[in-house]
Amino acid sequence: MRSGRESGKPADGGWSSRVALTVNGVGHDLTLDNRTTLLDAVREQLGLTGSKKGCDHGQCGSCTVLLDGRRVKSCLILAVTLDGRKVTTVEGLAGPDELSPLQAAFVAHDAFQCGYCTPGQLCSARGMLDEVARDWPSAVADDLTAPVELTDAEVRERMSGNLCRCAAYPNIVTAIRAAAASR
Numbered sequence: 001m002r003s004g005r006e007s008g009k010p011a012d013g014g015w016s017s018r019v020a021l022t023v024n025g026v027g028h029d030l031t032l033d034n035r036t037t038l039l040d041a042v043r044e045q046l047g048l049t050g051s052k053k054g055c056d057h058g059q060c061g062s063c064t065v066l067l068d069g070r071r072v073k074s075c076l077i078l079a080v081t082l083d084g085r086k087v088t089t090v091e092g093l094a095g096p097d098e099l100s101p102l103q104a105a106f107v108a109h110d111a112f113q114c115g116y117c118t119p120g121q122l123c124s125a126r127g128m129l130d131e132v133a134r135d136w137p138s139a140v141a142d143d144l145t146a147p148v149e150l151t152d153a154e155v156r157e158r159m160s161g162n163l164c165r166c167a168a169y170p171n172i173v174t175a176i177r178a179a180a181a182s183r
């Protein structure tokens with residue numbers, strides 16, 4: 001939604017830019033300081049505080065969101081570079097009335113403890129399952145051209161960019177495999 005103004009262009013003497021973002025299916029026309037990360041834009045400008053700031057250095061994964069369906073660490077991306085792009089945060093994973101199967105599996109398998117990392121884990125898992133569905137190989141693949149079998153090793157490798165200080169890892173693996181099996 002661009003409201004008739006030119007997005008992706010500098011505003012305010014060059015310190016800020018206009019950017020049109022679709023977040024969880026809703027269009028937003030924002031004027032942002034050029035230094036604003038995608039994480040800060042969704043949390044501070046849009047009030048979507050599900051995405052968490054853990055390290056702010058791309059190391060923990062708690063800020064993971066989906067950008068045009070691919071998982072990214074939103075603390076590493078400047079929002080003004082994303083004009084016209086589609087972002088999905090954890091708030092956008094569920095339907096209006098119920099949790100997504102992946103979210104339900106996290107609940108059913110007790111895959112979170114304090115829950116701080118959980119929004120990033122969920123977004124990363126969503127993106128990872130789509131990568132598996134496309135048979136994209138990972139670092140633990142023996143055969144780069146073979147269909148992917150979602151073993152525990154595959155889940156752990158593909159989720160290795162998401163840290164959990166509570167070490168809920170075993171249940172996260174179980175939940176992701178359960179969600180994959182129910183697709």
Ligand code: FES
Pocket residue numbers: 052053054055056057058059060061062063064073074075076
């Ligand atoms: S806050 Fe982005 S990776 Fe840690």
Ligand code: FES
Pocket residue numbers: 111112113114115116117118163164165166167168
């Ligand atoms: S559930 Fe607490 S940091 Fe992961």
